[in-house]
Amino acid sequence: MSKDTLPGLTLCNNAMLRRAARKLGQFYDDVMAPSGLKATQQGLLYQIHIGNEPAMGAIAASLIMDLSALGHTLKPLIRDGYVETFADPDDRRIKRVRLTPQGLVKLDEAMKLWHIAQQRFEDVAGKEQAERLRAALDHIAALDFDLPPAAP
Amino acid sequence: MSKDTLPGLTLCNNAMLRRAARKLGQFYDDVMAPSGLKATQQGLLYQIHIGNEPAMGAIAASLIMDLSALGHTLKPLIRDGYVETFADPDDRRIKRVRLTPQGLVKLDEAMKLWHIAQQRFEDVAGKEQAERLRAALDHIAALDFDLPPAAP
DNA sequence: TTCATTTAGTGGCATATGCCACTATCTTGA
DNA sequence: TCAAGATAGTGGCATATGCCACTAAATGAA
Numbered sequence: 001m002s003k004d005t006l007p008g009l010t011l012c013n014n015a016m017l018r019r020a021a022r023k024l025g026q027f028y029d030d031v032m033a034p035s036g037l038k039a040t041q042q043g044l045l046y047q048i049h050i051g052n053e054p055a056m057g058a059i060a061a062s063l064i065m066d067l068s069a070l071g072h073t074l075k076p077l078i079r080d081g082y083v084e085t086f087a088d089p090d091d092r093r094i095k096r097v098r099l100t101p102q103g104l105v106k107l108d109e110a111m112k113l114w115h116i117a118q119q120r121f122e123d124v125a126g127k128e129q130a131e132r133l134r135a136a137l138d139h140i141a142a143l144d145f146d147l148p149p150a151a152p
Numbered sequence: 153m154s155k156d157t158l159p160g161l162t163l164c165n166n167a168m169l170r171r172a173a174r175k176l177g178q179f180y181d182d183v184m185a186p187s188g189l190k191a192t193q194q195g196l197l198y199q200i201h202i203g204n205e206p207a208m209g210a211i212a213a214s215l216i217m218d219l220s221a222l223g224h225t226l227k228p229l230i231r232d233g234y235v236e237t238f239a240d241p242d243d244r245r246i247k248r249v250r251l252t253p254q255g256l257v258k259l260d261e262a263m264k265l266w267h268i269a270q271q272r273f274e275d276v277a278g279k280e281q282a283e284r285l286r287a288a289l290d291h292i293a294a295l296d297f298d299l300p301p302a303a304p
Numbered sequence: 305t306t307c308a309t310t311t312a313g314t315g316g317c318a319t320a321t322g323c324c325a326c327t328a329t330c331t332t333g334a
Numbered sequence: 335t336c337a338a339g340a341t342a343g344t345g346g347c348a349t350a351t352g353c354c355a356c357t358a359a360a361t362g363a364a
Contacts (some may be wrong), residue, residue, distance in 0.1 A: 021169045122298070138168060140176060243360070323348090
C-alpha cells in the first residue's frame, strides 16, 4: 500500500474520539470562559454538587478518571475556594468533597453558560443526534475490554 | 428540583465525550504500552507518516489541535529520535515534520499493537456501531458553532 | 522600496490525566 | 491482639492541550 493511499486517522476510534473531544472542548470552554471556569471544572463542580458529599473515589469512578488525576484537578478549585474536603468520620481513609458557598454561586453562574453551549450544540448538531451520541458514549464508557480469562 | 433528583452528567455532550475518551484512551494506551508509545503519540506518528512531510500547521489542522499544543506534544518524539523537523525551503516560516528511520520502525511496531486494540474494541462494541460512532465524531469535528453574524 | 499586516511557530504558564511508589487506615485471619 | 493484606489518597514525574505574548518571515499596499 502506497503512503498516498493510506487511510487517514478517521479509522481509529480512539483518535476520532480525542479529536472530537478537542473540538467540543474548545467550544464549551469558549462559551464558559466568562465564568473563569473550564468546561471540565464546571463538570467536576456539578458532579460534586449532585453527589452527597461524595468521596474522591466515588467521583473518580463516575467520571472514569484516575484517582490521582482527580486529586490534581481538584487542586485549583480548592485553591480558588470553590471546593473543600474533609475526612469521613467513619473511615478516615476516605476524603469527602463538597462545594463551598462561593463554589455554589460559581456553579450557578457556570451552569447558565453551560446551558447556552449545550443549546447551541444541539441546535447545530441536532437534538436527536446529540441524544444518540451521548447514549453511544455512555455505552462505550460501560464496556469491558478485558479478555475473558481462560475458564478453569 | 431537589439535588437528589438532579440529572447526572449524562446530559452534557462535552462531559460524556471526555469521559468516553478517558475510558478508550486508557484501553488503547494499555494495549500500546509494550511499544513505549501512548496512543496519542502513535496517532501523531501515523499522521506525520501519511502526510507528505506535513507542515506543523497542517498537522494541527487535521487533528483539530492547537498549534502550540502540537509543538509541545512533538517534543518528546523529537527527543526520542522518532521525528525530525526542517524548514520549508520556499517559506522559512513553515516547519515541516517527518519520521526518522527509527520513527518508522517504532510506528510499525506500534501499529501492530494498534490493530489489536482496534480489533478488540470492534469485537466488544460492534463493527457497525464503531463505524457509526466514528462517522458521528467526524461530523461533530466538522461542525461550525459560530453564531451567524448579523447579515448586513 | 518600505512599512503595516498577516502568517507560522515558540516559550511560558496553567490545567487535564495517568502511572507509580509510598503513607495512612481499615479488615481479617491466626 | 497482631501482623498480613486490602483500600483510599498523596506527591512526583511525564505527557496532552490550550491561551497569550512575542519573534521571524512573507505579503501587500502606498
